[in-house]
Amino acid sequence: MTWPDEAVADGSAMTPAHPSRIALFEAVRADRTGPVATRLLGLAHADSPVVRRAALDLLQSLSHEQPWPEAVDAAVARFDDPDEEVRRRAAWLVGHRGRPDLVLSSLGELADPVVRTVLAGALGPTAAHLTGDGLASVRFLAHVETLRAAPPARWQSLDDALLDDAREAAHHLEDTGRIWGEALYGLGREHDTYTLVARLLDDPGTRDIGADLAREACHDWRIAPVRLLPLLVRHHSQKATPALGRALTTAMISEAAMRIHGALLAAVPVTPTTRARRVTSTATAYDSASAAALLAARPVGITRLARAPDIFGALLDAGPLTFRQAAQLYNLTFSRPGRSQADCAPLWLRHAGPRALSRVLALMTPHLADYAVGEHYLAGLARMGGHARLALPAVTALIDRRTRIPVNDSTRDAEMRIDESLLASALSTRRAILAPTDPPSPAGLFPA
Template sequence: MTGTAAIAAHPSRTALFTAVAADRAGPEAGRLLRLARAEDPAVRRTALDLLDSLSGGEPWPEAAAAALYGLADPAAAVRLVAAPLLVRAGRPDLALGALDGSAGLPIAPEVRTALARALRGSVAARRTDPQPSVRFLALLETLRRAPEEEWPPLDAALSADVREAAPDLPDLGTLWGSVLRRLGRERHAYVLVERLLADPGTRDVGADLAQAACHAWRAAPVELVPSLARHGAEPLSPAFSRALTTASLSETARRRHGALLSARGFPPRVKFCRGERKSYTAESAAEALAALPVGVGRLSAAPEIFGALLDAGPLSFRQAAQLYNLTFRWPGRTQAACAPLWLRHAGPSAVSRLLGIMTPLLDDYICGEEYLAALAVMGDAARPALPSVTALIDRRTRIPVNDSTQDAEMARDEALLAAALATRHALTYAPDAPGRPSTPGTTRPSGPAPR
């Protein structure tokens, strides 16, 4: 049980999950429940971990009984796995009973903390618990759901417990930041970070909260870098290093506080430069398109190929059909790159349709940058999209992104913000770039649109 069944996607794990999902009273489930009381603590831990994964948040009395038994296991690693299983197997009442002592089991402090974490909103009833970490989690869950008029006393109670609770909650600052983000309390988060950083006993909590704030709000890095640089003792603790690493992802923070960041070992970032792209003549571009079907859906060199053809004269009907498919068939980078080309081909009558498909995707974290760059290329014709671009810039919170880490998600938001700022400048102030029509939306169409 300490082997292949614990390895993600291993066939034996898949077979186990399939068998237990089909019959929780079957032999595989029974064997797993028996292994939760094996002599080897590593086996017990793995068995409980598998039961936790298999519970799926649905009531499972037998798994809950195994978890309750495991709360008093002599091995700490087993106890810490048993705590969340008890809740996820459908017995939060037993978890609350373990916290108030009515379960009749000796519960170690770290297990009480694990139970409080697993209970989430249900732990709010433990606001007067004698253990600081449990009490803090209870207060935090209460704050999450409290009306605004109840925030001040809850803020005070949380601040009073933070120093004692922090040793049992290494991610306390991150948890606190998550709740403040949900409540939209940006300014309070900045004030709280400053207060925590000023106290040597809570500085690392303050640094973690600062990192969480940077992940949540665009203005946070600019607001918090001076405090982080001022209070971070050398050598920087891991919490301060993480917070400054995250804050340095902000281009605005690097521009305003570059000296502070450099002094702390975070020099200016080197910008990535794309390699040269292949150039085409009208002849080579025509040959490239001739080898592709009319219904082509992706073409990374579309700007160079169709740009060369449009510079030389009108597109043929087949070429126009290919460009039409690239522009209107699927959303994505190719569509963004081809939109200005279609505008050059079809003229002002295409503007409304193009902006209609482009503006809803400006905040797309996969291809939003390309759409913003395309609007800049379109010049005056894209001015009706300025409100959408400005709305993207004026957001205080980060754009929702799904990436591998929160830092990576923040970096994507920063890239979108930089692209939006560049596009707004191009549409509002900058002269038309050389090498393209001065007003793309008013050029004469180069050829007929395919029907």
């Protein structure tokens, strides 16, 4: 066995940043008709199904960068592979990298349900005309695509068609509930989603689909865990399945659901989601002398400063800032959005006094729903207390969202946790703003 055969067979070509993978990609990019590219195409027909799967995965990745007709041809040749996962990968490559006419003709000519389902899924909206197909999974995908663009008058009939095909479709279609949930979310059909979850959970044959749809709903709608947790607990208690367990674990991320329905989980053998613990800082507190010394060693144009609230807070507690210190605080506050700005904006308000209030709030409120720094801006508003009352509409709008904030993280559960954390911060901030507070003080003496 020679390279690249060894790299594909031992998995190193599939390992991100591995030298073998880098070398293989560079060789194919340099010459798609060269010996390495030719050998990789040949490995799609290797004796080992594991090697064939890996080769098709690599061909798919390389075809993503630029069209590679030979890779598509190699995948077409594996449509009748004895290994289902090879057929699935081959269909995915053809469906997403092949010509639309090739995908449609293959759908019409082939009988294998795995290949046909993957090809239909790759068609997107074009699949809508396949509602009369003989394969339930293809019909399901066609009805979903039809539903995405359908007027409300057609929703009920399309829901019924999807319910009729759901059980059989799930034999060949992965993520049936998730796919359906995405379409429902796109149409804003929150309460219809809960109704469909209940119907699917009541039928043992579609219970796992209902669990997956419930999980998708929890990822999309903030109130979904509160609405669905009792249903999930009841069905999980009757007969536990992995899908129900996953849905329960997701629903338990919601603080509101756990506060309202947490007692229902006492007899349910589900491991609750792990919540990250905040590490308590053990750093030495700053006094005015140490804070002044630290800032004296930093440039005036500083735009980032760890523990800025402690440093400038110590100085403001001791008296007005020097001109240089005020310039540093100004740059930290107004140079760029981010954590430093969120930390320093309330400090600038303490320094400049009430006349800076509108400018500071205008700086902070646009970033409250930013999943990366929103919590820091909310914490800043909370420190301002009642002086941030003009920001209440923005804070309340974040609290009153029906849907999750857009987040890009490793998993949907992780994205949901970020939204839950931001919601908790917003609620805490609103309480802090509405708490009794003293009237504003003159400039330079604004309270902490």
